[in-house]
Amino acid sequence: TKSPTAPAVSESFDSATAPADTTDIQRNYGVESEEDRPLATQTTLTVSTYTADQPTTPDRTLFAQTQVTPDSAIETTVYGAEAAANSAMLDLHSNMVRHALCQGGGRRRGRSATAPDDTMGSDGDLSFGIEVPEEEERSIPIAPVEPPQPVDDAEVPFLPEVTDFLWVDQARQAFKVNGEGMTVAVLDTGLNTAHVDFAGRILAQVNFTGDNGGDKNNANDGNGHGTNVGGIIAAGGNHTGMAPGANIIPIKVLADQGGGDFRWIDQALQWVIDNQEEHNITAVCMSLGDGGNYTSDNFAIWEFLRNSVRRKIQTLKAKRVAVVIAAGNDFFKHKSKQGMGFPAIIRECVSVGAVYDSDGGGFSYGSGARSFATKRGQITPFSQRLHSSVSKDTCTDIFAPGAPVTASGIGSPTASSTQHGTSQATPVVTGVILLLQEFYHRWQHELPTVDQLIAWLQSGGVPIYDGDDENDNVEHTHLTYTRADALSALDAARRAIQAKELAKAMGG
Template sequence: MKQETDMPNLEPLFVSRIPPVERPVQRDKPLLKEIVEADRLIRASRGREHFKVSGKGLAVAVLDTGLRTTHVDFNGRVAAQRNFTSDDGGDVDNVSDGNGHGTNVAGIVCANKDHVGIAPGAHVVPLKVLSNEGGGSFEAIKDALQWLLDNGEKHNVSVVCMSLGDSGNYINDTGFPLDAIQERIRSLKAKGIACCVAAGNDYYTHNSKQGMSYPAIFRDTISVGAVYDLNEGSFSYNSGATAFSTGEDRITPFSQRLHDSVAGAVATDIFAPGAPIRSSGISNDRGESIQHGTSQATPVVAGVVLLLQELFVNAHGRLPAVDDVVQWLRSSAVSIVDGDDEHDNVDHTNLTFRRVDALAALETLSRSMATAELMAGSPGIPRTHA
């Protein structure tokens, strides 16, 4: 009998409802084969081709509104599933997505048919923690993370994607003593499982004050903000945020952000394309959806993490430490300045943040492994001694 992971008797700080995520726009069929704009900006397909990685052998757990498991983009690659909501009578095996947010997010990570995600060889484990209306409870998040601690390894889960939050705006994680969600994220990290979490979409709402939502604020997460990937015109959002024009690597006006100089270890780790992103949809088994948000940037980073993990596993037979993954992401990232060319209705920090570059991250890891082999004295290359 499998022994369940022992956890302290902790309770989550937040027991209120999670604000509903917005429903993506749905289309009956795809317009594009690949997530073209996002892929071009972060050079994911070039990285996959050069290093022969796709996320194969690994899985991403997507904590969201569920998944259209019959969509051709996920055919044969749903490793496991679990419902933590009361939808569909609380049937634990039914993760039907009546919202579309979860299917969009999962497709960005690992779609592989009509759409091609960042890590198209990976499997997906949909954990339905948000209802078809888009909201949910942090109790469901806690239970899903515990399920992963108990079951994730047998399904080869190496990344958790959480495109959700409480809409708060925090600048440190010291005010969450004995938080059960934080403790479970920390325990997953100890197993080498990276938790990628959306920084939040409420920068305008919080009057352009730096900060991130819960649980992205936890230092053991990989927190993700959003940029535009090219000029797609102007956009206005329900929060009141408005981009009068858009362009490559401009931070979106809704994306929460927290700089190293303000928050140190709990700063926003990385930015990624998040507006607008086309992905898998729920209108039918070949449907497409379009959405803007740090919710969409987060699975981009989750996909890059899967590529890095596969390259490392192929060389070492084990997952890398999450802190090493963060280092590869950040040290290879493209520098972006908040306020240099943004044209929107929010105030800017004029500080430099980092945007993910998949090819550069893989190159950084490859060089790191080569250096380590030389230092250790790799077979066929004798070490010299002074």
């Protein structure tokens, strides 16, 4: 358990000055703290969808305040939950979808290895889809993945278990931010564009799949994964996401059945580059990956499509657009070896791993990972991870709650869904980044660099030790990583602005 001291964030800004300095407040976080599978057999870009049950009775207390003050003491615990889940994967070689119980969803920077030639399809394509156990690989034909089931809005806790854990509500109040003026492009299965959570804030929609009659301007989500992800970031109706004032652009790169093609991602990133200024796109969220486990991104140079994706992410970073990508859900499948999947392994992105947001019962995952009991702040057994001591340039940048998270759903304009995975941790971090961008832009009239964003997330984050009291079936790295904290990250940004203004005043 770690109880760090975090700076206060009450603001008394003058329009012509940088944020005022503040004193410290004490906050009790309550944080408790393969052999490689040959890529030749399975190279897929993975995105997962889940169904899960969420308890209705909170086991936490939150002392809400209108503004954080220097002497404010805030104490939080969060919801517990048990869940089951469903996912499937598109096989490159047989074009078969495999179904199995699974909970998770993404990937990032990984193992130093050269992918075999047959990771490419017969026409030079790299396909991707939804991931399941190898024993069910070859028998089930392509079919739609069961989407998250809508839940009565009165029976789910929505996002408070996440926002309270990361002090998001207090951060929004104290720094007067909600993502307004920022725009996120979500590359996923699309979005329930009729949902009240996004009313008036969908600036455009793009479809690179054959779904929705092939209509390039119709990114409606028939799966549910993208809607859950989008809701975590920017819901502002029945649910409240991390950045409820941000605009959103759904870009459908995953078909309703869960599969896709690297070309669609490449084309989508080019669309973002071409339209970034028109829509003021400041962040891209990609809760997807190829199922691999790498510690270096060097191999991407030698594959045309992977290299093209990497170059576009590099271009977006140069434009100060943060590309946030899930680290991956295959830690157990890769024999607890450190690493992340592609494209999260790309060093220019922001990579995200998943932690639990509450103490609770166990979860069993289709990959074989199992948590016999969960603890708040504990890294999930499925989450891939890569420490900076192993790979400084391509390590996992930050962790965030990803199991379970309830947000917007498909099926109706007020539907909800609950899902697990690094797919859910990634939009949590994306939303915090939008808040950081809004705050910095207000005072500096420009976006922060991606490196600045990562630095604020890490310096304002909470240390989490992998290997102290976990009760699961994976081996642990016995290393310390960082979990996001919105309030402290924004205060780190405030201090950076102060330092910059001081340097200006001194003629620096």
